[in-house]
Amino acid sequence: MKKILIAGEGGQGVQSLSKILLDILNNKDFHISFVPNYGVEQRGGVSLGYIQFGTENIYYPKFLKANIMVILSERAFKRTSDYINKDSIVIYNADLINDPTIKKIKKSYGFTFDTLSKEIGSLRVMNMIVLGTIMKTIKDFIKLGDAKKSINRVFGDKYIKNPNLKVLNEKALELGYNLIK
Amino acid sequence: MENKNNLSWPKCWKHSSKPHNFCPGCGHPIILKQLGHTIDELGIQSNTLFGIDIGCSLLAWNFFNVDTIQTHHGRTIPVMTGAKRSKPKMVSIAYLGDGGAYAIGMQHLISARIRNENITVIIVNNANYGMTGGQEAPTTIPGQITATTQSGADEFFTKGPELLSGASESPAYIARGSVDNPIQLKGFIKKAIEWQMTGKGFSFVEVLSFCPTNWRTDAKATIEFMNKLKSIYTIKEFTKENK
C-alpha cells in the first residue's frame, strides 16, 4: 500500500489535486482512501490530504509516515515534517520553502512550482505541475492520457466557462511529468 | 353546525377524561371548550393533530377525542411543524403556555412565524408559570407579585402578537383574545384554523387567561386582574393580509 501526504496553503489547490489523483487511482481499480484534514477556519491555514491506495483493504484513513510527501509551503513543511522517514520521497516547492533542512533529506526533489506555473500563464495551474511530478514518482501505471481524462471529469464545469484553462492545465501537467527523470 | 349559544359541551369532548384536572377558576377549560366547538363546526375532528406543551397546557393531553401528542419547552411547535410538513392536509394545532412560547421555546415560535409554517399556534397567557407554582413569566406585568418576584416584577414583559406581527412581512392571522369574552375568542380561533385550512400559512392566537390559584385572587379580584392585563395587552386582531 502506498501512502501519500499532500500539504500546502489553503488556495494552493491541494484538495482539487487530491480529487484528481483519487479519480485516476479509482479508475485503476485500486482500493483507495482519501481524508482531508480540516480545522475550524473556512479559509487559510495549512491544507492536508491523506491519500492511500493499493491492492489490499485499507482499514484506516490516516497514517504516521508517508511514502510520498508533497510540501508546498514553509508552514506546511513545519506542520508535516514528522511524517517523513528515511524512505520517504519528498517533493517540495523551492519557491516558498527556505528551510535548509529540507534539502538534506535523502530523496528530496525541489522545484520552483510557483515560477514554473507563472511561466505557463497562471499560478492556478501550479497544482497540475505538482500532479505531474507525483505521477512520475508513482511511476509504473499512470499514463498522461489517464490523468487528462480525470482532470476533464473533475474540472468539466470549469472548462465550459474557461476553455483556456484546459490548455494551461494540460501544459502544466506535461511539464510536471517531465520534471522528474 | 354553528353552536350559537355556546352552552353545550363540544361533540369532540372526551368524556372519560372529565372532570378535568385544571384548578377551579382556571381559564384553560374555557379556551379548550371554544377550541372544541371550533373543531366540531369545522368538521375536523378526525383530521386534526393537537400538540400540547409542558406546564398546565399538558393537562389537555386527553381532553378531546382528537389525536394528540405532548412534549415540553415550546418544542411542540417544531413537532407540529414536522407533522404538518409531512401531512399537509391535516390540521396542526400547537397549544402552549407563555413560558414555552415566549421564553424557553421562543426561537421555535419566531422561526415558525418567519418561515410562515402552515400551523395554528394557541398561546395561553396567564402572566405567570402556573404548574411550577406561580413564578415570573415573560408576560408577568410590572409590579406583579409572583413566587420569584416577591417585591414586585420589573418593567419588562413580552407582547407576543405584537412581536410576531413585526417579525415578518408575510401575511399571517394573529390575534389576542381573552377568556372573559369566549364568543369573541372562538371567532379568533376559528379564523386562525380556517387560515391554516386555506393554506395561507402561520396563524396565532394569544389568550389572556385566569389563574386564580397563583394570582391568589377570589372571583372579584380575578376579574379585576384580568382587566388590568387587558389594559396592558390589547385585545384585537393584528392580522396581516396580502396587500
Added chain:
Amino acid sequence: MSKELLTGNEIIVRAALNAGAQAFFGYPITPATEIMAEWDTFYEKNRNNLLFLQTEDEMSAGFATIGAVVTGKKAFTATAGPGNILMQDAFSMAEAMQIPIVAIIGQRGGPSTASVIYSQQELTLTAFGGNGEGYRIVYSPSTIQELYDYTIKAFNTAWKYTTPTFVLTDGYTLKTRTNVEITRPKNLEKSFPMVLKSNKRGKKESEYVNLRNTYSVEEECFKNNKTLIEKWNKIKSQIEEHEVYELNKSKKDTLIIAHGNVASSAKQALYDTKKKSVKLFRPITVNPFPINALKKELKGIKQIIVTESANNQLLKLVKENLYGLNIPIKTYNKPALGITPEEIIELIKKNK
C-alpha cells in the same frame, strides 16, 4: 469496473434514500453538515417525494423529525458535538415514547465546542444521554462500506423495534472519500403513522390516540419505565452485533477491544504485523452491548487492551459487562485524537 467514489457524508445519504428515507430535518454542524447539504441535492431534484427543512436549531430538528415520524414518514437527522447535546432533548422523548427515529452522530472533539475534527467522546452521550436509561440502539460502524450498510440497517431496526436508532460515526469517517459498493437492500421495514391513522372516525374514544410523554403520578411513570425495561430486555439479544478479527484460529493471549474508527486501526495493525497471538473484539452495537459474545472470546486471554479516542467511555461499558472477571485490563486512550495502526503496533509490542 470501478466502484463509486464517495465521502462518508455522501454515502449516508445514499444509504438513507435506499432505506426509504423521506424526510430530513437538521441544523449545520461540522463534521455532519454535508449530510444535510447532500440531502438537499437530492431533495431539489425530487421535491414531490422528499422533505427537507433546515431548522432554527438542533432541538427543532430533533422534534420536527419526531413530528414527521408520528405522521408516518421515514425521517432522520444528523448532528455532532454541541448539536448532539441539544438534540438529546428530542432523543429523550423518542426514547420515552419509543418513537423510531434515526440519527447520524458525527463525533467531533469534546468537551464543549472543542474541535470540529474527530473523536469518540460521544459514545456515552449518544447511548445514554437524557434523563433515562438508554433504551436506544447505537451502531458503531468501522469503515465507509459499513457506514452504508449500517445506515440502512438503522432504518430497518428503528422501525422494526420502534426504538430510536443511532449511527455513531466520526469526522474522519465522514470526511474520508473512498470507493464503495452501493447495493440496494432487499427487505425494508415499512414506516407507519402513530396518529391520524384514519380520517373517518366517529364518537368512540378508542378511535383516537392520545400520545403523551408525561405522567401525573409516580406509579404511572414507573409502569412506563417497567414497560420500557421489559421491551429492552426482550429485544436486545436480537439486536446485538459484534465482530472478532483474527488472522487465524491459533491460540490468543491478548484481546484488543475497540469500536468504530479505532477498531479499523487495530485491524490494520493486526493485518500489517501478522500478529497471531492477538485478536480484536469490536462491538458493532455499543448499545445494546454484545456481552455474551465478548465473554465467549475470553478463553485463554491473559490481558485485555481497551483503546479508544476518549477517556474510558468504552472501558466503562467493558468493565460493567465483564464484572467479576479478573483478567487485567490495560488502556490506551487519546480523547479527540485518532489512533493510528502504527501506534497500535507499538502498543502490542509494549504489552508482549
